[in-house]
Amino acid sequence: MPVITPSTVDEVLSQLGERPDALLLSGGTDVMVEINMAHRKAPAEVIALRRVEELRRWEHHTTPDGTGGTVMIGSGVPYAEMEHGPLAEHFPALAEAARTVGSPQIRAAGTLGGNLGTCSPAGDGLPVLYALDAVVHLRSASGARDVPVGEFMVGVKKNVLEPGELITGVTLPVRRGWQGYSKVGVRNAMVIATASACLAMDRERGSVSLALGAVGTTILRCRDAENWLAAEIALTDAQLEIGDDVVREFGQRAAADARPIDDHRSTAAYRGHAVGVLASRLLRRAVA
């Protein structure tokens, strides 16, 4: 059977309508590892997305009231494009996460669409999407739907994508307030997260979001730690001041929300500890 290389979203959808079980191939950085290592049988049919320019674009939708608006990032935008430039300015946490993905070679190919399609709890883009309440855009030959990222991912490498559906992009709000991403792995480059965390503050709404990666079957939002911190400090103040005790307790509350497991990459105990340290460090950086 063929490898199909459409050049528009409409062509992808019509091909996908005819062969709903075809493998959608974005950057290939997950799928090809599985095929090379014979962990996945070579698929019967492949629809390769690399020629679809529409998926490689992003758009800033500004709002009349002067707030930040939203940005729609196409599912085929490579991580390399998020590391620097306007996307990095809109979403510093996304830039930090992008910069930790694999190596420059991986970042030139890998995409947020691929991260969502694979849906690994260790995916570096996903905690950022969770912390920023991203909406995932899906299309099929018969329609379109938008799914909040927290409802899109339902388990380890499991999502609600139906046969025949294509992830076309994600929409993120541009917020005023510090945001960052942090991760632990065995080395600095070319590493899959042992534990990861994204902290994002919304200075206008006085709220904070914390999302944890690689410590549960999905990315986890720490509602308890978020609400506690938002009550503890005045996020709308020009100058944030946070004591060591707050930093420590924030980390403890984050760690308490984690649901880590032992596996070949680490232990539950280490992951639980590490993710608390990451949350504390992020908070310290936020007020530095």
Added chain:
Amino acid sequence: MTSTPLGSPEIYRLTVNGESHDVQDAWLGESLLYVLRERLGLPGSKGACEQGECGSCTVLLDGAAVCACLVMAASATDADIVTVEGLPTSEAAPLTDVQAAFLDEGAVQCGFCTPGLIVAVHHLLDHNPRPTALETREALSGNICRCTGYGRIFAAVDAVVASRAEQSAP
């Protein structure tokens, strides 16, 4: 839109180093690395990890440095592919300046990682002619060398930066 028949004796076509090549007898899912080495007789790109970790198979795909082992070959039918064999050389200068600098600085020991590093360094210096030490390290962080400890590789990069700057000086 094109459909590339695979898993059948039909042929698809790749453009490698400016030349069009017919690929025969490949199976669906075959990596660009495998096709280059085993189908097209271009063994310069090396296969070490085949999971994107080592960078030994780095090639340029439409100008981006990527791991050939992570590219499904049949998805790249429209792409401009450049391998280490296709870097610009001439009869007068059979090695590129980066290759010559690797030899001069002793940046090669077992040599397995070298083709990938050569492509990655060309890509770096073509986009950033005066990289800082940190930028060089980051740009080469996807190319693993187990012999040299990288010192001589960075020295080779510095030597190319200096010689290119000298040549472009008025």
